[in-house]
Amino acid sequence: MSRSKKSRKPGGAPTAKPKLSKQELATVEKRIRKSTGKVAGNRQKEATQEKTDNNQQKTNKDPRLGNKTPIALGKIVAKVEKAKQVKAQQNSQKSAGIASIRYVENTDNEQPAKTELSAEQELDAIEQDETLQSILAKQEDDIALTEQEVDYYNEKMERHQVLSAELGLDDEDEASESDEENGSDSEDDLWDKLDSPDFSDFEEKE
Numbered sequence: 138m139s140r141s142k143k144s145r146k147p148g149g150a151p152t153a154k155p156k157l158s159k160q161e162l163a164t165v166e167k168r169i170r171k172s173t174g175k176v177a178g179n180r181q182k183e184a185t186q187e188k189t190d191n192n193q194q195k196t197n198k199d200p201r202l203g204n205k206t207p208i209a210l211g212k213i214v215a216k217v218e219k220a221k222q223v224k225a226q227q228n229s230q231k232s233a234g235i236a237s238i239r240y241v242e243n244t245d246n247e248q249p250a251k252t253e254l255s256a257e258q259e260l261d262a263i264e265q266d267e268t269l270q271s272i273l274a275k276q277e278d279d280i281a282l283t284e285q286e287v288d289y290y291n292e293k294m295e296r297h298q299v300l301s302a303e304l305g306l307d308d309e310d311e312a313s314e315s316d317e318e319n320g321s322d323s324e325d326d327l328w329d330k331l332d333s334p335d336f337s338d339f340e341e342k343e
Contacts, residue, residue: 260300269293 263269272290275282282290 256300256303260297260304263293263297263300266293 268289272282272286275286
């Protein structure tokens, strides 16, 4: 048998890409390549940046160079003066608040007066005690008292007797009672004299 050659189909041949102009090539996006290292000349740029940073730090650390921002000196002086005045006032107050210590000797004449005043105050407090007055009112009304009320009454009355004895009120009461008795007798005597008048002194002597 004779061999038959295969004929190519007309549509199967490869076609060439159309050529693009320069303007069209510029607009076409290029493939982005991954960077595997530093850009050329980067070492020099880093060195210059480090130098500038070091220079800035040195300028800031230099104690001879101060801050160049403007400052209002008048306000600061006024604040300093006010602070001094406040400190002076505080010191004066502290010195005035601490008084000098004096040793006072209590004489014998002054001590009994103080005790009398305290005794009088305590006596007035006992006489004006509301609980004691309520207990006395119960006694007048023949109301039974509790043990606490009885103890309270006895305690206050004993203290009242002691204070009145210290102040000499018992002697005054006795003296007033004796004066009243004498006064009543004297009044009776006067009435008796008036009832039985004696005119012997006024009679003419013969």
